[in-house]
Amino acid sequence: MQDLIIIGAGGFGREVLQWAKHVNNAEQRWKIKGFIDDNLQALEGIECDYQVLGAIQSWRVSPNEVFVCAIAKPALKQSITTSLLARGAVFANLVHPTAIIGDFCKIGKGLIVTPNAKVSPNVTIGDFVTLLGSGVGHDAVLEDFCTISGNCSINGNVRVKQGAFVASNTCVVPGKTIGQWAYVGMGSMVIRSVEDHSKVFGNPAKKLKF
Template sequence: MAVSNLIIINAGNFGREVHVWARQAIQAGMPWRIKGFLDSRSAILDGFDYGTPILAAPEDYRPQADDVFLCAVGDPQGKRHYTTMLEARGAQFTSLIHPTALIGHAVRIGTGAIICPLTQLSCDIELGRHVMFGTLSSGAHDIRIGDYSQISGGCQINGHATLGEGVFLGASVTVLPKARVEDWSYAGAGSVILKRVKTRTKVFGNPAVQIGTVD
């Protein structure tokens, strides 16, 4: 099997985590070699021992023939910006499914997704492109999650719930069965979503109530 050169967009906090998980995926058989990071902050890895270079700023990099990409940007709008920019230059994105993730039957995972350690996805699930599903989070049957959404660690998304495009769930958010979280909305850590979060709404609490809007 041909080996691809993996490039991680963002060398910050989440980028370093993705680097660790990518190495573990390689050990489990993924045909990658880690080529480097894309980040405009040339000194961001100073003091860390990763042995992986920052190749360029994302704005300056031109994809090469054997490159594949993962976007480790936690903000959904930033993720859309960088992936769209690089895709326009011909970048090919791959998906990272950690070896410890439990993936059930008829789980459809879009290109560019990052499925973190100890995630559980049961059955008949659809995840869009560039979705991140965080460590120790679980997705029950028949959930739908739109492109660019970010599901932080410890979340529980229950059966038939729907998350739109660009949704951000903070750590340990619970989404109740059949609830709907609309596009580009934000739920703060620990929130419990009962029914509906409107487009570009920021919510927090148990039960989750609106505390602002998302620009």
């Protein structure tokens, strides 16, 4: 049985710990070891049954370890996973037992799927995608490092490009594209494709002006 190490001991890290326990309750898959986090006091004053084992930046990867990256920010997720991959890290896919993954889906490494998410048939999911209790329609594409927050509707033939962040309760109408490293604000209705590196918000979603 492999040792599971969770990257990031913040709130999302503790959620991922809970989902890993649920996976093990359904089928003993891992020996959960704890967290790594560059903030060694991340769990100070917080009730938790696992500890921070050490810092991410100095962690030495062992052969029996597998990792899951509990970091939602796409750029930080990319930086951390790239560094650990260079040190020989192997990443697990963590799919909650209540999630539904349709037939003929193509799935990369480092995927996190939380409770009650629904992925329709023929969806393509890249590496290090985070899908938080949302629905993904048929033939959609979720590229590397993107994060889909809770209660989103990513409809059929939508493309969410590399590093995009889609905040909670967003709906993307069929066939539209969320550009690379774009940010879609909470509760948005996306009826037009979103440009690369842009931030949009609202119903309908419009580019934010600062």
